[in-house]
Amino acid sequence: MTDTEPKGRDADGPAMVGGPAVIGGGPAGLAAAEVLARAGHAVTLYDRMPSVGRKFLIAGRGGLNLTHSEPLPAFLARYQPESGPLAEAIAAFAPTDLRTWCHDLGQSTFVGSSGRVFPASFKASPLLRAWLRRLDGLGVRIRTRHRFTGWSASGGPVFEAPEGRVETTHRPVLLALGGASWPRLGSDGAWVSLFERDGIAVAPLKPANVGFTVAWSPVFAERFAGTPLKRIALSLAGTRVRGEAVISADGIEGGAIYALAHRIRAATERGAARLHLDLRPDLDEAALTRALSDPKPGLSLANRLRKGAGLTPVGICLLREAAHPLPVAAEALAALIKAVPLQLLEPRGLDRAISTAGGVRFCELDADYMLARRPGTFVAGEMLDWEAPTGGYLLQGAFASGRAAAAGMLAWMERAAAGP
Incomplete structure (x- = not known):
């Protein structure tokens, strides 16, 4: 842990045994704790790590991308599934609401050229510090180094803590334990076996937002590992996205790949995913054909591609990876540049994924996110x-699902207080 990493408030003394609890100190858990505390409840938040928000801080290392400014229908279309409880939660706490929440914490935001929304500081730590100060002011008790291990005979959550086994009678309880990505930061997926033992249906956890392996030639892999592919487009089964990617020694990763990740993963489960890479999405095939026609005498094919089509060395070598030998006719070259075939073999493992797919199936929950x-x-x-x-x-x-589940907890507590 660095000196700049917010620790959160670790309450002294024995753990509280009653009242609402949130287990998991990531964005969903912290958001839920805030909603509950604002409603006047004494909330205890547990996390198994020495401090909360660790994955949130990692997400901010390259500039914290909080949300996106595109219209809500297009925004919701990015999710799998596109409709259902999560879509309803996001509609209730939309990207504009998240920006307002940040501003209320004293953290202004801005929209980047890509439409993505960032805090003005471009960092996660100032936002997390301000958030933890707010939670502290609302009376939220944060107990770290408490690993959730299941439920007691009375139904309360049980923890493995520095002092040993801790049984509590918290009720209600919100679980926000994460998936299985970045396990060293706290979300290791250990909860899956607990749920399955309880008869709760869990879709298998799979890597999402992850790179995929490609059988590069040794020469290509050695020369271009770590090289970015800028301003490209990828197509798979009729779906096309523009963005960027990065060549790795054993495959390809990056934003354009992540945007298609669930489709690519599904295709690799059936064998392999065959994508098409457009190296010049800003030019149509006819324009490329004209640019590549009538080369100067003595001009090498590599220089023709570089000068005529504006390709970088990695782009030229991608063409060579796909076609042996390269065509020389302008029409054939242009067609290849606009649709370089790329075969992706399998996703990298969960430990290298930014996030995970799968988890507790929504059919196990009621409309309030309760099991x-x-x-x-x-x-x-x-x-x-x-x-x-x-x-x-x-x-x-x-953020949205944490707040929606907290609203469900509040409704549940109101019904319990009202009695039969």
């Missing part, structure tokens, strides 16, 4: 069976 098999227990965040690409969609989904 039907465990009344009084709610679930939010990446534990649920949804996925989205990077670009602000992941954090928006976590």
